[in-house]
Amino acid sequence: MHSWRLWTLAAVAGFAVFFSTVAGYGQMPVPPDITFKQTKDFTPTVFSHKIHAAKNPDCTACHPQIFPMKAGGTLEGKPIPLADMMAGKYCGTCHNGQKAFLMTDCVKCHPPKK
Numbered sequence: 001m002h003s004w005r006l007w008t009l010a011a012v013a014g015f016a017v018f019f020s021t022v023a024g025y026g027q028m029p030v031p032p033d034i035t036f037k038q039t040k041d042f043t044p045t046v047f048s049h050k051i052h053a054a055k056n057p058d059c060t061a062c063h064p065q066i067f068p069m070k071a072g073g074t075l076e077g078k079p080i081p082l083a084d085m086m087a088g089k090y091c092g093t094c095h096n097g098q099k100a101f102l103m104t105d106c107v108k109c110h111p112p113k114k
């Protein structure tokens with residue numbers, strides 16, 4: 001087989017994989033809870049994909065613009081600054097009192113120690 005044919009085949013196969021991945025975005029299984037535990041003076045925050053997907057099944061509401069699809073991937077694992085969230089970034093994109101409860105409702109995300 002001529003090498004250009006091989007390249008064409010490889011390109012077609014590559015596109016097929018790419019598009020099936022993109023098309024499959026919506027059908028991807030909902031991942032388990034993710035715990036953000038770098039908050040020193042407050043309790044860790046559990047992020048539930050299940051609860052959020054029940055409100056809005058559109059994965060692109062968060063991925064990849066607001067959060068990478070990788071546990072610990074946001075800010076390459078550095079703590080997410082509260083000030084940024086208060087300013088409407090990360091969780092604060094929605095937790096602004098309009099789409100969801102306000103960022104000032106601390107205990108909803110940092111439940112008191114038992």
Ligand code: HEC
Binds near residue numbers: 025059061069
């Ligand atoms: C409300 C925001 C939000 C929505 C909507 C959302 N995710 Fe996520 N997702 C996150 C956050 C936050 C993380 C963790 C990022 C981090 O730890 O830095 C994450 C991480 C992930 C991961 C990585 C898990 C791991 O263990 O590495 C996958 C896979 C993922 N999401 C898939 C999905 C899919 C599929 C959907 C749609 C059904 C979805 N997400 C919808 C916020 C969201």
Ligand code: HEC
Binds near residue numbers: 038041104
């Ligand atoms: C919508 C959920 C949510 C709410 C509401 C919330 N937090 Fe957080 N907070 C988080 C997440 C997620 C992190 C990131 C932790 C990490 O990166 O491991 C965090 C991080 C922090 C940090 C460490 C980062 C920093 O800036 O020093 C502190 C302190 C903190 N929160 C305090 C608070 C206080 C005080 C309130 C109320 C005024 C509050 N949080 C409200 C989810 C929330």
Ligand code: HEC
Binds near residue numbers: 045046055062090092
């Ligand atoms: C795309 C919008 C969006 C983003 C981004 C988002 N949330 Fe939410 N979240 C919602 C909505 C909508 C609800 C349900 C309405 C409400 O409770 O106000 C909710 C509810 C919650 C709840 C209450 C769950 C329960 O037990 O009912 C917690 C805790 C929470 N979010 C934490 C987070 C954390 C932590 C982040 C960031 C890692 C985050 N959310 C990012 C939209 C979002």
